[in-house]
Amino acid sequence: MDPRCVQAHRFCTMFCALAIEHAEGIAGSRLPRYSRAAFQEATGFVARGEEAQIGRTACGYPERIRRYVLVDGDFDEDDTTWLCTTISGFLFVVQRSRKWRG
Numbered sequence: 549m550d551p552r553c554v555q556a557h558r559f560c561t562m563f564c565a566l567a568i569e570h571a572e573g574i575a576g577s578r579l580p581r582y583s584r585a586a587f588q589e590a591t592g593f594v595a596r597g598e599e600a601q602i603g604r605t606a607c608g609y610p611e612r613i614r615r616y617v618l619v620d621g622d623f624d625e626d627d628t629t630w631l632c633t634t635i636s637g638f639l640f641v642v643q644r645s646r647k648w649r650g
Contacts (some may be wrong), residue, residue, distance in 0.1 A: 556627035591637030609636035
């Protein structure tokens with residue numbers, strides 16, 4: 549891992565961990581395990597803006613994350629873009645989960 553990315557990676561890990569904890573609290577049970585491939589696929593769809601694959605809502609995640617989550621400007625543009633894409637892919641996979649939907 550590139551040492552220049554440690555802060556962004558730590559932020560992403562904490563954000564996703566808190567989101568999983570919150571989602572499990574709402575679902576009332578543990579969420580299923582997700583494969584690495586599922587996250588990579590979703591992140592690729594987000595990065596390419598493939599609305600047909602993931603929907604308009606998920607395509608809008610990066611801008612909302614940039615506007616409401618990364619408001620302090622703690623990260624450079626490359627890290628910000630990476631965080632917006634990675635967190636969006638994560639949110640899409642979790643939201644898509646049948647167990648999460650109830």
